[in-house]
Amino acid sequence: METRRDTLNERLSEATLADLPLAVERPAYARADLVPGIVHFGPGAFHRAHQAAYADAVLADDPRWGIAAVALNSTGVADALVPQDGLYTLATLGAETRLRVIGSLLQFPTMRNPAAIVAQIAAPTTRLITATVTEKGYALTGEGGLDFANPAIVHDLAEPDVPTSYIGWLVHSLAERRRAGNGGLTILSCDNLAANGRRQRRAVLDFAEARDPDLARWIADVVRFPSSMVDSITPATDDALRARVAGVLGITDAWPIQRETFTQWVIEDDFAGERPPFDAAGAQFVRDVAAFEDAKLRLLNGAHSALAYLGLLLGHDSVGDAMNDPSLARFVEAMMRDEVAPTLGAAEGLDLSTYVVAILTRFRNPAIRHSLWQIAWDGSQKLPFRLFGTMVEARAQGGDARRLAIAVAAWFRFLALPRPPAPELIDPLADRLLDLAATGNVDALIDDSGIVPEALRGDAALRAAIRGAFRAMDGPAGVRGSIETA
Incomplete structure (x- = not known):
């Protein structure tokens, strides 16, 4: 036979x-x-x-x-x-x-x-x-x-x-x-x-x-x-x-x-x-695809970046690993629902709550191993669209942006990681960003990186939130304490 x-x-x-x-x-x-x-x-x-x-x-x-x-x-x-x-x-x-x-x-x-x-x-x-x-x-x-x-x-x-x-x-x-x-x-x-x-x-x-x-x-x-x-x-x-x-x-x-x-x-x-x-x-x-593009950019891609920087600082390697961290998963979901989703307008055929659930389910898919390092690279090109614009919009609407500020602070902390043991930074602005990160000066990163929008640079409350989150990550509670108390 x-x-x-x-x-x-x-x-x-x-x-x-x-x-x-x-x-x-x-x-x-x-x-x-x-x-x-x-x-x-x-x-x-x-x-x-x-x-x-x-x-x-x-x-x-x-x-x-x-x-x-x-x-x-x-x-x-x-x-x-x-x-x-x-x-x-x-x-x-x-x-x-x-x-x-x-x-x-x-x-x-x-x-x-x-x-x-x-x-x-x-x-x-x-x-x-x-x-x-x-x-x-x-x-x-x-x-x-x-x-x-x-x-x-x-x-x-x-x-x-x-x-x-x-x-x-x-x-x-x-x-x-x-x-x-x-x-x-x-x-x-x-x-x-x-x-x-x-x-x-x-x-x-x-x-x-x-x-x-x-x-x-x-x-x-x-x-x-x-x-x-x-x-x-x-x-x-x-x-x-x-x-x-x-x-x-x-x-x-x-x-x-x-x-x-x-x-x-x-x-x-x-x-x-x-x-x-x-x-x-x-x-x-x-009738209009733009609303779906915005939702993908802010909810999916923004959450990906937050997971990448916070996850790497906490010792995780992949999106799935990061989502298996209960406090980090709760933090990202709260950021999506409470701070990002309110910045998105209503659109025909788009249910934001259902979309958030779908994204979180994707992140937990055990068959897909998506490297956090891959997501973390080229932050200078990604974050103006994924996080900075959302922060500005949230503040303009009188909303809360403290978790978004923590995600941005995590990027700054990521830039300051010692290399090695961390891999070489892949970013078209790597030299400038590494020099600024080495100073430990958050305001210099905000003002001199060349990628932070003027509306964010001029918002004293947002700057203070990023500065405070950056310092807290270096304190006794560390990154874990920052996300658990947000």
Whole structure:
């Protein structure tokens, strides 16, 4: 009798799908009936763990939302998944790990056949373009417009029919769609970039205007660029995951993906045509994504930073370890509910209390080990948005910010840690911050770091709260006493 180990030289594919163990979820639809209604640029791990999984969940009811996955700079995904008929395993990490085979990726046009990319975007069946190309892929200036000095943009404007940039490809393909008379569509950014829809629209229109003003007017009229917010921790695929998946499947998957149980996709309800039914898989369509972005930044990211600095000072290594510290967990929850949440306005579809519970549950996920050091790095870039702005808003509303002040003081204490044994500080302002921290002068850090907003610097009560928390952490009660008495 053939053993499961004997089949490990086989690959996941349509031919082997029926032989998978019953515990492994598989596509609940006939893949031969699917239509690639979505073109996605940047089919990396996050896309395959997130947007592709949402599409997979709705295809049984609506087969028109399959995906053509385009990678402009690599053939790695196509090389791994084409031999598997586009199939791959998603491992969802929670108290128990759940394995699900995703079947929504149907085509993999690459730069080896650029005409296929243009043809798919121009096709009348394509209704939606999505992208996870990172902020760099949009070729933006600091002011938010297209960077016409970017070498790829310079090239693409000089040779518009052989583009190299994401923006160049969009405009080139939209020009062909216009020529074919197939009407507008929706281009949806899924990158972790505030107001990503508006930024993407401006970049596309700037490029199109420079290439062909008539094309720019057509795009402005018939193409929509909604913003979206995405969230789910997606650890990198490693050999341990490959072995774990192979051990369950009994066959090899060249590129399985893993993510936490929690996933979120909030999408501005602004579509050129029919809206994809992703709400059936848990996505939210809303009028304004900004409120959700603010909630994520202040509640999730702000709590992460507070956990990182306080947790490291208390000797913890990961978010999970820090959340297993009862007094620290209570402190962070109280900060979120009593000081951060009141600074956020009401928004359609956003229940802040429920969101706080979801965040705390994520932090406690035993299957995700998120390093506090990783969160702690680059504080000068993160804290102005995660903590400082919230403090100023809380004070403007007459609210309490003492726990936020303790979190900021913990960052200052973190900067003052002896290195070694603490790792070298990773921050673009490391030299300046370390010199200021070495003085032990909180007011110097507030005034001279160059990152604390004027509204906070000029608030005597906030300064006193940070100064007092900093000194208390060096007193008999230490960091533990500071959080337990807050």
